[in-house]
Amino acid sequence: xxxxxxxxxxxxxxxxxAFFLVAAGLTWVFGILKILNLAHGAFFMLGAYIAxxxxxxxxxxxxxxxxxxxxxxxxxxxxxxxxxxxxxKRLRNVDYHYALIxxxxxxxxxxxxxxxxxxxxxxxxxxxxxxxxAIVVGGSYISLYxxxxxxxxxxxxxxxxxxxxxxxxxxxxRAVSNDPWMAGTLGINVPMVLMVSVIAxxxxxxxxxxxxxxxxALSPHVGASFxxxxxxAVVIGGLGSIRGTFIACILLGLVESAxxxxxxxxxxxxxxxxxxxxxxxxxxxxxxxxxxx
Amino acid sequence: xxxxxxxxxxxxxxxxxxxxxxxxxxxxxxxPIRIGASYALSGVxxxxxxxxxAGTEIAIHxxxxxxxxxxxxxxxxxxxxxxxxxxxxxxxxxxxxxxxNLMLGGSQTVTALGLAPLAPELNMVAIIVxxxxxxxxxxxxxxxxxxxxxxxYTQYGSLGRTLIEQNPEIRTWVSLAPDGDFGRDxxxxxxxxxxxxxxxxxxxxxxxxxxIYTQATATDFRTQINQLMSSQAEGLYLGIAASAQISFxxxxxxxxxxxxxxxxxxxxxxxxxxxxxGRNTHPNLWSICHWLYNQEPFASNPVSQQLYKDYVxxxxxxxxxGQVAAGHRAAIALFEGIRKAETTDTDExxxxxxxxxxxxxxxxxxxxxxxxxxxxxxxxxxxGPSTEEPxxxxxxxxxxxxxxxxxxxxxxxxxxxxxxxx
Numbered sequence: 151x152x153x154x155x156x157x158x159x160x161x162x163x164x165x166x167x168a169f170f171l172v173a174a175g176l177t178w179v180f181g182i183l184k185i186l187n188l189a190h191g192a193f194f195m196l197g198a199y200i201a202x203x204x205x206x207x208x209x210x211x212x213x214x215x216x217x218x219x220x221x222x223x224x225x226x227x228x229x230x231x232x233x234x235x236x237x238x239k240r241l242r243n244v245d246y247h248y249a250l251i252x253x254x255x256x257x258x259x260x261x262x263x264x265x266x267x268x269x270x271x272x273x274x275x276x277x278x279x280x281x282x283x284a285i286v287v288g289g290s291y292i293s294l295y296x297x298x299x300x301x302x303x304x305x306x307x308x309x310x311x312x313x314x315x316x317x318x319x320x321x322x323x324r325a326v327s328n329d330p331w332m333a334g335t336l337g338i339n340v341p342m343v344l345m346v347s348v349i350a351x352x353x354x355x356x357x358x359x360x361x362x363x364x365x366x367a368l369s370p371h372v373g374a375s376f377x378x379x380x381x382x383a384v385v386i387g388g389l390g391s392i393r394g395t396f397i398a399c400i401l402l403g404l405v406e407s408a409x410x411x412x413x414x415x416x417x418x419x420x421x422x423x424x425x426x427x428x429x430x431x432x433x434x435x436x437x438x439x440x441x442x443x
Numbered sequence: 444x445x446x447x448x449x450x451x452x453x454x455x456x457x458x459x460x461x462x463x464x465x466x467x468x469x470x471x472x473x474x475p476i477r478i479g480a481s482y483a484l485s486g487v488x489x490x491x492x493x494x495x496x497a498g499t500e501i502a503i504h505x506x507x508x509x510x511x512x513x514x515x516x517x518x519x520x521x522x523x524x525x526x527x528x529x530x531x532x533x534x535x536x537x538x539x540x541x542x543x544n545l546m547l548g549g550s551q552t553v554t555a556l557g558l559a560p561l562a563p564e565l566n567m568v569a570i571i572v573x574x575x576x577x578x579x580x581x582x583x584x585x586x587x588x589x590x591x592x593x594x595x596y597t598q599y600g601s602l603g604r605t606l607i608e609q610n611p612e613i614r615t616w617v618s619l620a621p622d623g624d625f626g627r628d629x630x631x632x633x634x635x636x637x638x639x640x641x642x643x644x645x646x647x648x649x650x651x652x653x654x655i656y657t658q659a660t661a662t663d664f665r666t667q668i669n670q671l672m673s674s675q676a677e678g679l680y681l682g683i684a685a686s687a688q689i690s691f692x693x694x695x696x697x698x699x700x701x702x703x704x705x706x707x708x709x710x711x712x713x714x715x716x717x718x719x720x721g722r723n724t725h726p727n728l729w730s731i732c733h734w735l736y737n738q739e740p741f742a743s744n745p746v747s748q749q750l751y752k753d754y755v756x757x758x759x760x761x762x763x764x765g766q767v768a769a770g771h772r773a774a775i776a777l778f779e780g781i782r783k784a785e786t787t788d789t790d791e792x793x794x795x796x797x798x799x800x801x802x803x804x805x806x807x808x809x810x811x812x813x814x815x816x817x818x819x820x821x822x823x824x825x826x827g828p829s830t831e832e833p834x835x836x837x838x839x840x841x842x843x844x845x846x847x848x849x850x851x852x853x854x855x856x857x858x859x860x861x862x863x864x865x
Contacts, residue, residue, distance in 0.1 A: 161665045207721060270489040272689050272719040277697060284698035291672045293697040366662055367689035375662040410666035417658050
């Protein structure tokens with residue numbers, strides 16, 4: 151039992167941090183732009199493919215692996231700039247339904263582009279050699295890559311927390327998020343803040359793709375497996391709240407892990423029960439935005 | 444009395460009608476034969492479906508190069524079933540509405556289960572290309588469908604037999620399978636065969652542990668991997684397919700599963716897994732093998748040689764997937780049926796195919812008359828890593844004759860392994 155509890159804890163944290171790496175950019179862009187970006191998973195996928203193309207299937211070291219993930223982040227961030235100029239900018243003053251349709255179309259476009267560039271064959275990237283092994287904790291086999299993902303998730307959360315709550319840039323972003331009109335009248339360059347937020351959100355998706363690619367077979371549909379959980383976490387955490395999303399991801403990961411371990415015959419059901427409970431109990435999420443109803 | 448002019452008008456009209464009818468008849472006899480192909484070309488089934496389509500396209504190319512069928516060109520009408528049952532039904536209806544009565548489909552069980560019951564209503568000949576699900580030739584059987592792959596019982600029983608015969612020193616086996624009819628069945632058939640043939644292989648009955656289940660489309664297998672690592676088993680049947688299987692190997696390798704399990708039999712990804720994992724392929728990974736152009740008995744088979752030659756020429760790729768042969772074989776079955784029937788009429792083609800035998804890339808095959816199940820040799824390949832591109836290689840191919848491993852024909856009735864003599 152102790153062994154199983156240890157495993158559930160590590161596995162849950164690993165899943166939760168993987169969800170958070172994907173959800174961070176999603177909740178950021180929603181917080182600022184109030185757009186639910188359905189194409190987020192597709193840009194995560196592009197980040198994974200870019201990392202595969204640059205770094206290959208066998209990363210030489212953990213440093214090159216992280217470096218490649220940062221390159222993927224930069225490349226997807228650049229795509230974010232293009233997307234903002236060509237698509238998202240035009241959606242800022244229209245009904246949110248149009249944004250949903252546009253980002254859905256964007257997702258299809260990205261998947262089609264990935265098929266065209268990289269084909270439909272599956273690819274597999276392995277973890278870098280330093281973390282490509284396991285340790286046994288309490289009788290459970292825990293891969294070092296899993297621990298690395300936990301560390302990466304915590305590091306990204308800490309960085310975002312610091313940026314949002316300890317820097318002028320973060321405070322400006324929060325001001326724009328809360329009241330863009332008032333922020334504009336106070337001299338803040340609102341369009342610039344929005345553009346930077348989009349780029350950062352996309353870069354986070356690209357970084358997540360680069361970091362998580364050793365965990366999943368790479369295909370044009372790889373984003374779907376993560377982004378569903380990311381959407382759940384964003385809803386449970388409170389739309390636009392990075393802190394809430396972080397906690398929600400941990401909860402989702404732990405519930406999913408416990409479900410798979412103790413109720414494997416009902417695989418995957420507990421997470422939906424949890425979502426339903428939160429929607430009834432806290433429909434605006436754990437950390438609702440100001441004025442959320 | 445009829446006037447001369449009236450008679451001439453009548454003759455002229457009659458001649459016109461006759462000529463018109465003849466022209467229509469002649470057009471029908473010279474117009475291309477249109478064959479529908481419904482494969483998974485997008486979604487999770489795409490890596491398999493696109494390869495099968497390639498095999499079918501090559502078969503069409505070959506038949507047209509040789510002068511066509513019944514003196515007519517053969518045209519392929521392709522649709523994407525998106526690995527979706529409802530889509531496969533819609534496509535079959537579209538084909539029927541478009542006058543197409545000959546089709547290839549059911550590249551996966553999920554799409555075959557939608558397509559099979561529909562074929563009689565649409566008056567079609569439907570070739571089930573690669574779906575192994577038992578209902579196709581049992582409770583869902585109808586005379587319009589022909590299956591050109593082994594069924595689930597034969598396929599995974601033969602895989603289990605192959606694994607235990609090739610690895611008799613492994614005494615404990617376990618399965619990881621998706622929690623659904625197909626997964627449960629394939630794990631059961633595999634385990635029963637391991638038990639049955641282990642005594643002959645090593646003089647002692649092997650132990651088969653309870654199957655561990657997961658979701659077919661799961662992305663995280665750490666819990667199941669931990670269960671496998673904690674088990675006593677040294678042999679594994681892996682019933683999860685497509686991208687899920689590759690994710691499993693990615694996650695399993697890091698925790699030492701390759702060292703623990705001395706042999707793994709997998710559901711049918713074959714070279715798809717090898718291509719993805721490359722030098723990280725398990726060193727003793729056994730798979731269902733449709734075709735390996737450079738290994739015997741395929742290397743000396745003229746159909747196989749021509750398929751490879753045409754594949755390289757048409758696709759510009761030197762490493763064809765084994766799935767190509769599945770699409771090729773299905774198309775040849777239909778061509779031979781049409782050739783034998785000397786018409787494309789549905790009933791005539793069905794009648795001709797019921798006791799048809801033909802040459803495929805894997806040797807001679809035939810249909811069992813009662814349930815239209817294809818019989819022939821089923822091949823199993825062993826692969827492992829390599830130091831040369833594409834960084835995996837096939838080391839061995841073995842075969843099991845379907846006749847030795849198939850259940851008695853029982854069309855219209857559900858299959859129950861417990862009703863078979865043990």
